[in-house]
Amino acid sequence: MRLDPATRVSFTLMCIPKYSASQVFDIIKERAEQALKRGSYSDEVIRKIAEISNGDVSLAINMLKTASLKAESENRTKIKVNDIPRSDCPRLELSYDERVLLNILEQFISLPASKLYEIYLQEARYLKCERSFRKYMEKLCSKGFVKAIGDKRGRVYEVVAHV
Structure with missing residues (x-):
C-alpha cells in the first residue's frame, strides 16, 4: 500500500549529515x-x-x-x-508486535498514527487495542527505532535511518 500523491506532498524528507x-x-x-x-x-x-x-x-x-x-x-x-542497549542486533529485543510495526514503517518510511494503526490491525496476529498500539510505538521511539513527530492528534511516526 502506497500513500496517494496528495498525502505524500505534505511530507518532506530532510537529510541531516552524521556527526563525528x-x-x-x-x-x-x-x-x-x-x-x-x-x-x-x-x-x-x-x-x-x-x-x-x-x-x-x-x-x-x-x-x-x-x-x-x-x-x-x-x-x-x-x-x-x-x-547501554545492545546495538549489534537490537531487533532481537523487540516483541512480535513491535517488529510488525517496524516492518510496516520501513515499507512506508513515514505514516500518520491512524494509518499505521489501520495497517497494523490487518497484519497483526492478534488484534490489539489503540492503547497497546501506543505503548508499542512509545517503546519503539524510546529504543531509537522510530521518531514521533507532532502531538497526539495528527502524530506521524517515521522510521529512523539507522534501522
Whole structure:
C-alpha cells in the first residue's frame, strides 16, 4: 500500500549529515549534564554511546535514556557501560508486535498514527487495542527505532535511518 500523491506532498524528507563521534560525545555529555544527576554517569559511558551511535544524535540520546532507566530500575545511582542497549542486533529485543510495526514503517518510511494503526490491525496476529498500539510505538521511539513527530492528534511516526 502506497500513500496517494496528495498525502505524500505534505511530507518532506530532510537529510541531516552524521556527526563525528567527538561531536556526539559533546552533545550527549551536555544533555547528560542537564538531565541526569552529577556523578550518575561517566565519560566512559558517554564515549561508548557516542561510538555506538555512529553519528546519530537521536539514537545516542535514546541510548542514554535507556541506559539511565535501566540503572534506575535496578535501584542504582550510576550508569554502567553494560546498561547501554545492545546495538549489534537490537531487533532481537523487540516483541512480535513491535517488529510488525517496524516492518510496516520501513515499507512506508513515514505514516500518520491512524494509518499505521489501520495497517497494523490487518497484519497483526492478534488484534490489539489503540492503547497497546501506543505503548508499542512509545517503546519503539524510546529504543531509537522510530521518531514521533507532532502531538497526539495528527502524530506521524517515521522510521529512523539507522534501522
